[in-house]
Amino acid sequence: MAEIIDGRAVARELDQQTQEIVQSLVAEGHAPPGLAVVLVGNDPASEIYVGHKTKACERLGLASFEHRLAETTSEGALLALIGELNDRDEVDGILVQVPLPDHIDEARVLEAIDPAKDVDGFHPVNVGRVSAGTGGIRPCTPAGVVMLIKSVERDIAGLDAVVIGRSNIVGKPVATLLLAEGCTVTVTHSKTRDLAAKCARADILVAAVGKPELVRGDWVKPGAIVIDVGINRTQGGEGKGRLLGDVAFDEVQHARAVTPVPGGVGPMTIAMLLHNTAQAARTFASGGEGGMTQDQ
Numbered sequence: 001m002a003e004i005i006d007g008r009a010v011a012r013e014l015d016q017q018t019q020e021i022v023q024s025l026v027a028e029g030h031a032p033p034g035l036a037v038v039l040v041g042n043d044p045a046s047e048i049y050v051g052h053k054t055k056a057c058e059r060l061g062l063a064s065f066e067h068r069l070a071e072t073t074s075e076g077a078l079l080a081l082i083g084e085l086n087d088r089d090e091v092d093g094i095l096v097q098v099p100l101p102d103h104i105d106e107a108r109v110l111e112a113i114d115p116a117k118d119v120d121g122f123h124p125v126n127v128g129r130v131s132a133g134t135g136g137i138r139p140c141t142p143a144g145v146v147m148l149i150k151s152v153e154r155d156i157a158g159l160d161a162v163v164i165g166r167s168n169i170v171g172k173p174v175a176t177l178l179l180a181e182g183c184t185v186t187v188t189h190s191k192t193r194d195l196a197a198k199c200a201r202a203d204i205l206v207a208a209v210g211k212p213e214l215v216r217g218d219w220v221k222p223g224a225i226v227i228d229v230g231i232n233r234t235q236g237g238e239g240k241g242r243l244l245g246d247v248a249f250d251e252v253q254h255a256r257a258v259t260p261v262p263g264g265v266g267p268m269t270i271a272m273l274l275h276n277t278a279q280a281a282r283t284f285a286s287g288g289e290g291g292m293t294q295d296q
């Protein structure tokens, strides 16, 4: 039987480190770290993430600021809000929920965020620094994926990793971080030929696609570590819906370890977001330009 990687438990360990940073800042007389979340429109999935983030901030002693804007908000108004948040000292981290409505240029919005407050790690300055290995704020989901893998196997240098998905928010940065760990990385996507065969060679398989149970049992090498990033809401019997990952969980019991959905990568994303925010606050408090270094 595959080990089920408990994302909630690993997230709690990270929360403890975050709480220590928060407590030491407050003990030194600083304001608690502040996270501003901007949500444009009312995408129900995004509402859930925002709810989780707000609760986690309360639990760990961070201040949270929510900005819910109408679907029809103009790009100019959103850029003006970001400008204000960049200038506000009590805001250490800014997260603009994506996807944004079609009339707003996402790249322009993400580039408007002060890189020192970009706790999502989506700003080109952070993408570039993380890629170059010169610091930078690491994106939450990819950093969470790597932490989960390392909770099973501390040293992953030399292992063959296959990533399914090449988005800017998950697939590509997961590949970057695994390369930095010394893995030999293959990035696959919708144009990839013989996907199943490529996956079957992986020691580490990360699925970030958004297709329920795309990855079948025979795509997974016995003894592999499987990380399922996918969050797919299906219509359940009572209309409530059920969450399915990108991996057919029941078919991969010959893996060494696998993450469940829910309870795998999702909780890590939230824990990393708060950790990045606390780190950014610590860097601001010590007179730096913001969370440009990572200690893990």
Ligand SMILES: NC(=O)C1=CN([C@@H]2O[C@H](COP(=O)(O)OP(=O)(O)OC[C@H]3O[C@@H](n4cnc5c(N)ncnc54)[C@H](OP(=O)(O)O)[C@@H]3O)[C@@H](O)[C@H]2O)C=CC1
Residues within 6 Å of the ligand: 141, 164, 165, 166, 167, 168, 169, 170, 171, 188, 189, 190, 191, 192, 195, 208, 209, 210, 211, 214, 229, 230, 231, 232, 265, 266, 269
């Ligand atoms: N747990 C968490 O914290 C998070 C979970 N998610 C979830 O992860 C999933 C991926 O998110 P995201 O990266 O934003 O999604 P995107 O839709 O931006 O990217 C999906 C990627 O999958 C590829 N793809 C699509 N169909 C196939 C296929 N049949 N075979 C191989 N590759 C395919 C696409 O290829 P191409 O580029 O060629 O189109 C693309 O690169 C979603 O389910 C999302 O909800 C996302 C963020 C955080």
Ligand SMILES: Nc1nc(=O)c2c([nH]1)NC[C@@H]1CN(c3ccc(C(=O)N[C@@H](CCC(=O)O)C(=O)O)cc3)C=[N+]21
Residues within 6 Å of the ligand: 046, 048, 049, 052, 095, 096, 097, 098, 099, 120, 140, 141, 231, 261, 262, 263, 264, 265, 266, 267, 269, 270
């Ligand atoms: N700027 C930006 N940054 C993001 O990081 C970002 C985003 N936009 N847009 C949407 C995606 C998706 N995402 C998730 C975060 C947590 C869970 C999560 O906590 N999931 C729980 C379950 C949630 C539930 O029960 O509904 C779990 O998997 O256990 C899921 C998905 C962050 N994203």
